[in-house]
Amino acid sequence: xxxxxxxxxxxxxxxxxxxxxxxxxxxxxxxxxxxxxxxxxxxxxxxxxxxxxxxxxxxxxxxxxxxxxxxxxxxxxxxxxxxxxxxxxxxxxxxxxxxxxxxxxxxxxxxxxxxxxxxxxxxxxxxxxxxxxxxxxxxxxxxxxxxxxxxxxxxxxxxxxxxxxxxxxxxxxxxxxxxxxxxxxxxxxxxxxxxxxxxxxxxxxxxxxxxxxxxxxxxxxxxxxxxxxxxxxxxxxxxxxxxxxxxxxxxxxxxxxxxxxxxxxxxxxxxxxxxxxxxxxxxxxxxxxxxxxxxxxxxxxxxxxxxxxxxxxxxxxxxxxxxxxxxxxxxxxxxxxxxxxxxxxxxxxxxxxxxxxxxxxxxx
Numbered sequence: 001x002x003x004x005x006x007x008x009x010x011x012x013x014x015x016x017x018x019x020x021x022x023x024x025x026x027x028x029x030x031x032x033x034x035x036x037x038x039x040x041x042x043x044x045x046x047x048x049x050x051x052x053x054x055x056x057x058x059x060x061x062x063x064x065x066x067x068x069x070x071x072x073x074x075x076x077x078x079x080x081x082x083x084x085x086x087x088x089x090x091x092x093x094x095x096x097x098x099x100x101x102x103x104x105x106x107x108x109x110x111x112x113x114x115x116x117x118x119x120x121x122x123x124x125x126x127x128x129x130x131x132x133x134x135x136x137x138x139x140x141x142x143x144x145x146x147x148x149x150x151x152x153x154x155x156x157x158x159x160x161x162x163x164x165x166x167x168x169x170x171x172x173x174x175x176x177x178x179x180x181x182x183x184x185x186x187x188x189x190x191x192x193x194x195x196x197x198x199x200x201x202x203x204x205x206x207x208x209x210x211x212x213x214x215x216x217x218x219x220x221x222x223x224x225x226x227x228x229x230x231x232x233x234x235x236x237x238x239x240x241x242x243x244x245x246x247x248x249x250x251x252x253x254x255x256x257x258x259x260x261x262x263x264x265x266x267x268x269x270x271x272x273x274x275x276x277x278x279x280x281x282x283x284x285x286x287x288x289x290x291x292x293x294x295x296x297x298x299x300x301x302x303x304x305x306x307x308x309x310x311x312x313x314x315x316x317x318x319x320x321x322x323x324x325x326x327x328x329x330x331x332x333x334x335x336x337x338x339x340x341x342x343x344x345x346x347x348x349x350x351x352x353x354x355x356x357x358x359x360x361x362x363x364x
Contacts, residue, residue: 047106049108049110052218061159061162061163076145080145083141092135093140100113100115111216116212123199123201128197128248129195130199158180161179171285175267177267196248197248202244202245207228237312238253238300257300260296301354301356309354310353
């Protein structure tokens with residue numbers, strides 16, 4: 001059940017990345033040069049119309065490498081065509097009208113693209129890639145093309161662990177897949193760190209954008225409202241940032257920890273479905289999970305400058321949606337028992353906050 005949820009999350013995440021990148025890359029209105037016929041799409045579908053199906057098969061380990069590569073090639077070809085042959089309506093580059101026309105005509109032909117969605121793309125572009133939030137320039141297009149190539153390489157590296165896992169799921173395949181996901185998002189964080197801008201994206205911009213991405217791929221947008229508070233509270237815990245915005249500097253941290261913790265939770269959730277030869281093998285699996293959890297916890301403590309107030313942890317517990325934790329008595333028990341366990345382990349030395357010493361002692 002969890003892995004099905006994870007696949008849907010990946011589907012929407014990758015779709016969001018692709019749409020964001022495509023939208024931040026091109027404009028169509030303005031004075032045209034002589035068109036390059038080989039780069040124009042004559043298909044009834046846009047490059048991203050079939051992305052949902054492709055991502056599902058990618059996550060199932062069932063898509064061919066050539067078809068997956070074509071997903072990226074199609075978008076890059078369109079961007080290169082517009083970059084070489086189309087002038088935007090803004091003297092500096094492409095405005096929101098240009099991008100909206102491109103999205104609706106070349107990239108997403110069978111779904112509705114709203115003006116608000118296009119506006120959010122400009123916000124996200126400025127935060128993730130830098131530059132002016134009011135315009136897309138040729139330099140932005142060059143950065144986009146380089147990033148698409150990066151995404152292609154990283155997702156191709158995931159194909160083998162995904163296929164191995166779905167062909168023969170096992171404790172080893174879960175750990176390998178979790179590690180591959182953590183590695184990919186660590187590479188993403190490393191890639192983004194020197195490139196992010198200074199523009200923060202507010203929840204008023206990002207939440208509607210997320211809903212529209214999910215709608216584009218026939219998903220359940222009610223999950224956005226259900227998980228919004230949890231995601232925002234977790235973002236504060238992971239980055240020591242604002243609850244109401246994604247700061248530009250926070251994107252690499254969010255990417256790295258989301259992949260690492262998501263993969264770890266996937267592997268942990270599979271314990272009851274796995275077949276272990278004996279208790280020792282099960283214990284070894286738990287030890288593998290604990291080792292990774294310790295590493296990720298220390299990384300989060302560094303982001304929080306060595307201390308996390310219990311109130312921040314309580315906010316995450318309170319935000320757990322009903323389908324993850326239905327027993328409110330258990331929620332209250334978690335809030336009471338968590339500090340008691342930590343303080344008992346340290347002989348009553350720690351009050352009101354979790355620090356690095358407590359984390360290390362809890363894992364040893």
